[in-house]
Amino acid sequence: MRAVPEQEQTAASLTLEDIAKLAGVSRSTVSRVVNEQPNVRNDVRQRVLDVIQTTGYQPNAAARALASQRSWTLGMILPHSVSFFFTDPYYPHLTKGIAQACNQHDYTLAFFLVGSKEDEEKIFPRVSRRGLLDGVLVQSGHHGDQEIISHLLDANIPLVVVGRPFRYDNVSYIDIDNVNASFNAVGHLMRLGYQRIGTITGPPNSTVGIDRKKGYLKALTERGREIDEALIVEGDFTETGGYYAMQKLLSSKPDAVFAASDIMAIGAMRAVRDAGLAIPDDIAFVGFDDLPIATFSDAKLTTMRQSVVEFGEKSVELLIDLIENGSQTPHHIILDTELVIRDTCGAKKRN
Amino acid sequence: MRAVPEQEQTAASLTLEDIAKLAGVSRSTVSRVVNEQPNVRNDVRQRVLDVIQTTGYQPNAAARALASQRSWTLGMILPHSVSFFFTDPYYPHLTKGIAQACNQHDYTLAFFLVGSKEDEEKIFPRVSRRGLLDGVLVQSGHHGDQEIISHLLDANIPLVVVGRPFRYDNVSYIDIDNVNASFNAVGHLMRLGYQRIGTITGPPNSTVGIDRKKGYLKALTERGREIDEALIVEGDFTETGGYYAMQKLLSSKPDAVFAASDIMAIGAMRAVRDAGLAIPDDIAFVGFDDLPIATFSDAKLTTMRQSVVEFGEKSVELLIDLIENGSQTPHHIILDTELVIRDTCGAKKRN
DNA sequence: TTCAATTATGAGAGCGCTCCCATAATTATA
DNA sequence: TATAATTATGGGAGCGCTCTCATAATTGAA
Numbered sequence: 001m002r003a004v005p006e007q008e009q010t011a012a013s014l015t016l017e018d019i020a021k022l023a024g025v026s027r028s029t030v031s032r033v034v035n036e037q038p039n040v041r042n043d044v045r046q047r048v049l050d051v052i053q054t055t056g057y058q059p060n061a062a063a064r065a066l067a068s069q070r071s072w073t074l075g076m077i078l079p080h081s082v083s084f085f086f087t088d089p090y091y092p093h094l095t096k097g098i099a100q101a102c103n104q105h106d107y108t109l110a111f112f113l114v115g116s117k118e119d120e121e122k123i124f125p126r127v128s129r130r131g132l133l134d135g136v137l138v139q140s141g142h143h144g145d146q147e148i149i150s151h152l153l154d155a156n157i158p159l160v161v162v163g164r165p166f167r168y169d170n171v172s173y174i175d176i177d178n179v180n181a182s183f184n185a186v187g188h189l190m191r192l193g194y195q196r197i198g199t200i201t202g203p204p205n206s207t208v209g210i211d212r213k214k215g216y217l218k219a220l221t222e223r224g225r226e227i228d229e230a231l232i233v234e235g236d237f238t239e240t241g242g243y244y245a246m247q248k249l250l251s252s253k254p255d256a257v258f259a260a261s262d263i264m265a266i267g268a269m270r271a272v273r274d275a276g277l278a279i280p281d282d283i284a285f286v287g288f289d290d291l292p293i294a295t296f297s298d299a300k301l302t303t304m305r306q307s308v309v310e311f312g313e314k315s316v317e318l319l320i321d322l323i324e325n326g327s328q329t330p331h332h333i334i335l336d337t338e339l340v341i342r343d344t345c346g347a348k349k350r351n
Numbered sequence: 352m353r354a355v356p357e358q359e360q361t362a363a364s365l366t367l368e369d370i371a372k373l374a375g376v377s378r379s380t381v382s383r384v385v386n387e388q389p390n391v392r393n394d395v396r397q398r399v400l401d402v403i404q405t406t407g408y409q410p411n412a413a414a415r416a417l418a419s420q421r422s423w424t425l426g427m428i429l430p431h432s433v434s435f436f437f438t439d440p441y442y443p444h445l446t447k448g449i450a451q452a453c454n455q456h457d458y459t460l461a462f463f464l465v466g467s468k469e470d471e472e473k474i475f476p477r478v479s480r481r482g483l484l485d486g487v488l489v490q491s492g493h494h495g496d497q498e499i500i501s502h503l504l505d506a507n508i509p510l511v512v513v514g515r516p517f518r519y520d521n522v523s524y525i526d527i528d529n530v531n532a533s534f535n536a537v538g539h540l541m542r543l544g545y546q547r548i549g550t551i552t553g554p555p556n557s558t559v560g561i562d563r564k565k566g567y568l569k570a571l572t573e574r575g576r577e578i579d580e581a582l583i584v585e586g587d588f589t590e591t592g593g594y595y596a597m598q599k600l601l602s603s604k605p606d607a608v609f610a611a612s613d614i615m616a617i618g619a620m621r622a623v624r625d626a627g628l629a630i631p632d633d634i635a636f637v638g639f640d641d642l643p644i645a646t647f648s649d650a651k652l653t654t655m656r657q658s659v660v661e662f663g664e665k666s667v668e669l670l671i672d673l674i675e676n677g678s679q680t681p682h683h684i685i686l687d688t689e690l691v692i693r694d695t696c697g698a699k700k701r702n
Numbered sequence: 703t704t705c706a707a708t709t710a711t712g713a714g715a716g717c718g719c720t721c722c723c724a725t726a727a728t729t730a731t732a
Numbered sequence: 733t734a735t736a737a738t739t740a741t742g743g744g745a746g747c748g749c750t751c752t753c754a755t756a757a758t759t760g761a762a
Contacts, residue, residue: 013481015747015748015749016748016749016750017748017749025711025712026711026712026713027712027713027748027749027750028711028712028713028750028751029710029711029712031749031750031751032710032711035750038709039709039710039711040710040711041709041710041711044710044711058476058479058480058481059480059748059749060417060480060481060482060747060748060749061416061422061480061481061482061483062413062416062417062422062481062482062483062747062748062749063417063482063717063747063748063749063750064482064748064749064750065412065413065416065417065482065717065749066411066413066414066416066417066716066717066718066719066747066748066749066750067716067717067748067749067750067751068717068749068750068751069717069750071412071413073461076462086440086443086444086447086642086643087440087643087644089438089440091443092442092443095462095464096464096466099462099463099464099466100464100466100470103463103466103470103473103474103477106477108461108477108483109461109462109463110424110459110460110461110462111427111446111450111460111461111462112450112454112460113446113447113450113451115447115450115451115454119451119454122454123454125409126457126459128409129409129410129411129412130364130409130411130412130413130718131411131412131413131414131415131416131717131718131719132412132413132459238647239647240644240647240648270621273625274624292438293438293591296589296590296591297591366717366718366719367718367719368718368719371742376741376742377741377742377743378718378719378720378742378743379720379721379741379742379743380740380741380742382719382720382721383740383741386720389739389740390739390740390741391740391741392739392740392741395740395741410718410719411717411718411719413717413718413719414717414718414719414720414747415718415719415720416719416747417717417718417719417720417746417747417748417749418718418719418720418721418746418747419719419720419721419747420720420747481748482747482748482749
């Protein structure tokens, strides 16, 4: 059933043994050179390298994986809950960060986008199949993802959750300090003198949604402000969600709004303009994420920056660390955020 | 250097041989059962299946790949040109379609997101490494992607381009008939009686941009209308690009606009509203893609539907066909589109 | 110059499958 | 019932690597 080998002995179908013969050394020596191991004489190493160079030899990934019990492939799972993969550009960006980090570390990224809850069942055995993945990244932080996480935990496969999961004591994850970041974002608005600061939150079944709201509340209460429930409206991390949330908020007459994501801030600002109000003069804004879209609009968005690139990098590095050093105690990494002051908060006008 | 096996002989680390022993048959028989091959007595098959079921056995992917010379993994390459991966939700959607199709066909999807032109060099040897991928999908249609495509072609790896590339005589690709689709979209506006139909095109270094503009021109000229260059403005498949393009267009006083993508249409409609004009009464709109966002806004977008799910499915199926039947003649698949009439074209008001 | 320590090299086994082929069991046909 | 055809099963080789271990070459110290 194997395809008939045509004319060619293509470069890529050469084996270690072939290279060894061409370089006049043994398979083992070539293997050492390929894997940059010591104990090869310099001239020999160079000779082998030359042969590899001219032939364009590439080691066979499957053979290497079988022999070394390492596939050099990481899995990334997007659970069904991450259907805003399509509505919040944050996810594509994060995905890019992860993909790039994998490249840099010479890992291949396998992508498991779970379309439906049933798909999760189907994907699970695939992910836990030996010889395919060295470790798994799960983009999560949603309440519905507990099951898949504990599945993965049971399978004893190195695992990093990207975003804090609901139960996290026994799993490694990476996140930013959402509470504190939001606290600072709202604090910034308070320092600028705004009196009626509203917020558009994320959904309450996500840790991100919960934490950012918590930071908002904390900022107000710690400085003795009263919480006005009418100033808190739930969004869903979509632009449209932000738009409608803002429409509701408008009746409570806020003078500033902290939106839990840039994309919601953009939707909300559109609602403000549609209502004939000006930003930041009538209503000031602070967003969250600092995606490129934050600067696309006329009014550049003041926002809490989290470096998605760094987020991706660190997730991958944590996972690789887990794979290579296999510690059993879960690691929790919290990345920094930084307030980026642009136009929409009104800070510049007040200087 | 191998990790010390702790207490467990986890289910997933069982081998074919173990299952054989447990079921009282040979390795070969288990292999036949696992791979759903004939020539196994029913009761034996059932016995083996039971053992597999209870042990949770999963064949080792690397071993299977090595022995069968098939990795059951497809690569998806997003060249650097697809940086609008982050600005046009079309790409995440398409990615989802592809990911789901891979799942359905029991392939794993490996994801190569090329961050920079230099990355392309780095990714190339990885992709052409034997034993890793059975075939490759390239999301393309951009002028800058010729190089990577011919690289892949040289490497003699089964290849499907998703979107028509600039040179396509020697490569398999899948696309929609963009010219005809746009022709129909614009024809729809003409039939509704609009006189000054403008267009916001895609960039001219993409086949999609070129073809959709071509369809626009064809629709006008075939019906004896004159082309007014002032009614043609270039966009870049981003919402912001659509917004600014529309601002330019406004001075030419169009009564209808065909936008080459939904996301640009949405940006453009925002510009129209910001200018105090109504949709569709002052300016009618037809978009292209029919992404979910088309229906999010208040004014539901009339648009040319291309099924991204089907697009993904068909790409994967074409690639699998190439892998399994390995024909040398390139296949070109053109999918259908369908005009979805909603509010923004004004058709409903006129009935 | 001699022997120990160190470094370089090669041979062999084995990773866990698939696939071919030989043989055993079963069924069909005469 | 005997023999041919068919179907079921098992054993062996091999996919292309890695990694351990034995041995050869080189260097250092006495």
